[in-house]
Amino acid sequence: MTAEPMKLIALVGLPTKEKGWLARDLAAHYLRAGRSVAVLDNAGIMGDVADATAVMTVRGTVATGDLRLAGNTEVLILAADSQTHIGDLTATLDEFADESSYPVELQIVALVDERTTCCFPYVAELLTDYADITLHAPFSAQDILK
16 A cells, blocks of 8 residues: 655745735645645745644755754645755756655646746746645635646
8 A cells, every 4th residue: 555645735826925924725625624734934924823733944945954853743734945946956956856765746826926927027037837736826725736
């Protein structure tokens, strides 16, 4: 029998407050469903997420070792810093999934708002190219869960 994969959801993009709200909403959803949840806060925005297994703050570049801190968590939510280069982050996430001793289901969610589209169109395009899902403001956790 194959083990249920760890669900790793990476929230990327420039919107910061919204990224925190989405991470909290996703954590609450999975906790209500009885799943163990860890939140990896690379953006420095989370504070506490009630009843989450762990909220870990990581400054600077996210490394595979940071992701391993989640241990046997069923759901790991990464709120990536807005300055994180999506190509570098994707490589780290892929490396973690490849080296993991258990299956990992990776989902990269790009958050693109009007400011990103108007002021940084190249960033919006890059995020969209790497993402599994692209959400345009207003953002909703339900759009990720579909």
